[in-house]
Amino acid sequence: DAKTTQPPSMDCAEGRAANLPCNHSTISGNEYVYWYRQIHSQGPQYIIHGLKNNETNEMASLIITEDRKSSTLILPHATLRDTAVYYCIVRFTEGSSNTGKLIFGQGTTLQVKP
Amino acid sequence: SQTIHQWPATLVQPVGSPLSLECTVEGTSNPNLYWYRQAAGRGLQLLFYSVGIGQISSEVPQNLSASRPQDRQFILSSKKLLLSDSGFYLCAWSVEGLRSPLHFGNGTRLTVT
Numbered sequence: 001d002a003k004t005t006q007p008p009s010m011d012c013a014e015g016r017a018a019n020l021p022c023n024h025s026t027i028s029g030n031e032y033v034y035w036y037r038q039i040h041s042q043g044p045q046y047i048i049h050g051l052k053n054n055e056t057n058e059m060a061s062l063i064i065t066e067d068r069k070s071s072t073l074i075l076p077h078a079t080l081r082d083t084a085v086y087y088c089i090v091r092f093t094e095g096s097s098n099t100g101k102l103i104f105g106q107g108t109t110l111q112v113k114p
Numbered sequence: 115s116q117t118i119h120q121w122p123a124t125l126v127q128p129v130g131s132p133l134s135l136e137c138t139v140e141g142t143s144n145p146n147l148y149w150y151r152q153a154a155g156r157g158l159q160l161l162f163y164s165v166g167i168g169q170i171s172s173e174v175p176q177n178l179s180a181s182r183p184q185d186r187q188f189i190l191s192s193k194k195l196l197l198s199d200s201g202f203y204l205c206a207w208s209v210e211g212l213r214s215p216l217h218f219g220n221g222t223r224l225t226v227t
Contacts, residue, residue: 043220
């Protein structure tokens with residue numbers, strides 16, 4: 001499974017856009033990029049996922065480079081409640097298996113400051 | 115809509131005692147089910163996953179076991195807890211398929227004393 005590299009921590013001012021980078025240089029053609037976040041003492045929350053096109057939903061936007069070796073999660077207007085650990089995950093594939101398990105890394109701790 | 119329930123929310127158990135954590139999913143059928151553990155200050159570690167009743171795959175050799183007696187029920191067990199079993203245990207579900215997101219419960223915080 002492809003590994004991901006994220007900065008351990010980032011700060012963002014409240015109301016500004018938070019741009020969280022992720023490198024996944026060994027990603028294979030049929031592997032998706034997923035983003036989750038974990039607020040302290042809660043279960044991880046799904047944010048967004050994509051294959052090669054940019055994606056947007058009510059929570060965030062996902063920008064994937066053309067070579068798919070990196071991506072950026074964008075929170076357009078960060079609030080204090082967005083303070084969390086953000087995980088970038090390349091979805092594990094195992095031949096024709098449909099287990100779909102996720103392997104989490106260390107993530108980026110985003111601190112949104114007033 | 116689908117919901118996932120985990121209980122208890124917190125648990126304090128002595129070393130050597132048994133463990134049973136239960137997870138149930140509502141609003142879907144034949145989900146993939148997962149157990150993760152997060153030790154203090156560490157990342158999430160996949161422990162077990164199941165694609166159907168009675169089908170359990172173990173990711174890490176350990177003092178724990180999992181069972182799926184019903185379609186939407188996933189149980190994590192131990193016969194004798196170790197101090198190292200302390201952590202935050204999370205159950206998750208997804209619909210069948212590689213693209214389906216995992217949805218996590220609120221977790222059980224286990225302290226082994």
